[in-house]
Amino acid sequence: MLIRNPRGWELPDSAATPEAVVLGRRTALGLGGGLITAGLARPALAQDGALAAMRNTRYRPEREVTPEPASTTYNNYYEFGPGKSVASTAQRLPQRPWTLKLEGMVEKPQELDLDALLKRVSLEERVLRHRCVEAWAMTVPWTGFPMSALLEIAAPTASAKYVVLETVADRSAMPGLRQSWYPWPYIEGCTMAEAANELCFLAVGMYGKPVPPQNGGPVRALFPWKYGFKSGKAITRIRFTGERPVSFWEKLQPSEYGFWANVNPQVPHPRWSQASERLLGSNERVPTKIFNGYGEFVASLYQGMEGERLFL
Numbered sequence: 001m002l003i004r005n006p007r008g009w010e011l012p013d014s015a016a017t018p019e020a021v022v023l024g025r026r027t028a029l030g031l032g033g034g035l036i037t038a039g040l041a042r043p044a045l046a047q048d049g050a051l052a053a054m055r056n057t058r059y060r061p062e063r064e065v066t067p068e069p070a071s072t073t074y075n076n077y078y079e080f081g082p083g084k085s086v087a088s089t090a091q092r093l094p095q096r097p098w099t100l101k102l103e104g105m106v107e108k109p110q111e112l113d114l115d116a117l118l119k120r121v122s123l124e125e126r127v128l129r130h131r132c133v134e135a136w137a138m139t140v141p142w143t144g145f146p147m148s149a150l151l152e153i154a155a156p157t158a159s160a161k162y163v164v165l166e167t168v169a170d171r172s173a174m175p176g177l178r179q180s181w182y183p184w185p186y187i188e189g190c191t192m193a194e195a196a197n198e199l200c201f202l203a204v205g206m207y208g209k210p211v212p213p214q215n216g217g218p219v220r221a222l223f224p225w226k227y228g229f230k231s232g233k234a235i236t237r238i239r240f241t242g243e244r245p246v247s248f249w250e251k252l253q254p255s256e257y258g259f260w261a262n263v264n265p266q267v268p269h270p271r272w273s274q275a276s277e278r279l280l281g282s283n284e285r286v287p288t289k290i291f292n293g294y295g296e297f298v299a300s301l302y303q304g305m306e307g308e309r310l311f312l
């Protein structure tokens with residue numbers, strides 16, 4: 001049975017702001033094309049800890065939003081241990097002050113304070129599907145900004161071919177780091193073209209509030225067309241390189257986890273099928289879609305790359 005989410009972030013299309021108003025607001029706020037507001041513009045960082053932004057309805061969830069208690073209590077976050085119940089331990093990770101280092105093949109290597117950065121980018125809300133390689137899925141309203149905004153700030157050089165996103169390795173807060181056989185820190189990476197794709201997102205909010213530590217606060221990456229392990233949490237370093245990085249899971253188990261990791265129902269994981277997925281917060285199973293249903297935005301990135309192991 002599907003548990004309906006009664007909260008207010010799911011606005012029917014009929015409740016959307018009239019286009020004229022939207023256009024006026026869009027110009028006033030300098031927001032990009034495709035952004036249709038479905039609510040009042042609230043300040044991005046309100047004093048009560050709320051974090052709300054206008055919803056970008058270009059990315060249609062086509063599913064019920066997962067109830068917040070489900071998506072915030074069933075997590076993968078190996079820095080806090082291998083189980084799913086890491087939410088209480090993850091509260092130990094300090095969320096502020098937080099710095100993001102931009103380094104490697106960039107014009108100006110820099111260290112950005114997260115709050116200062118958030119004043120330079122425009123925040124928006126996107127309701128996105130997330131598909132874990134373990135065949136469970138959730139649909140979450142995230143607040144954040146596209147990775148392309150950070151690319152502009154970093155100004156990568158022409159020799160930069162890949163982006164590496166690195167999770168903080170805070171030994172005093174993260175007991176999982178004592179498991180020395182894991183190749184810490186957790187890193188993930190993508191090509192420059194993938195990072196520049198409109199779907200590549202950095203989230204600082206979830207359900208209109210700051211992303212809780214267990215879900216990757218204060219800032220996490222989102223690659224909604226790829227398996228969930230590509231979406232690194234608590235990102236503190238972004239490195240531009242000429243060499244394809246070998247990420248955390250690929251180092252551990254290269255026969256099971258690869259660089260591209262694009263969702264594909266037709267390529268089974270070596271140990272299980274990827275044809276369908278279980279929705280968190282319900283026992284419903286639904287068919288998995290190629291690129292997690294985001295092919296219209298990303299399929300062109302992989303044209304002519306049929307020889308690659310695209311989907312592992």
Ligand SMILES: Nc1nc2c(c(=O)[nH]1)N[C@H]1C(S)=C(S)[C@@H](COP(=O)(O)O)O[C@H]1N2
Binds near residue numbers: 074131167228
């Ligand atoms: N740093 C870090 N990021 C991570 C992970 C992790 O273990 N450590 N797990 C990944 C996996 S496998 C998934 S499915 C998602 C889970 O995100 P969620 O807990 O917010 O659902 O985070 C990804 N990002």
Ligand SMILES: [Mo]
Binds near residue numbers: 076
């Ligand atoms: Mo995952």
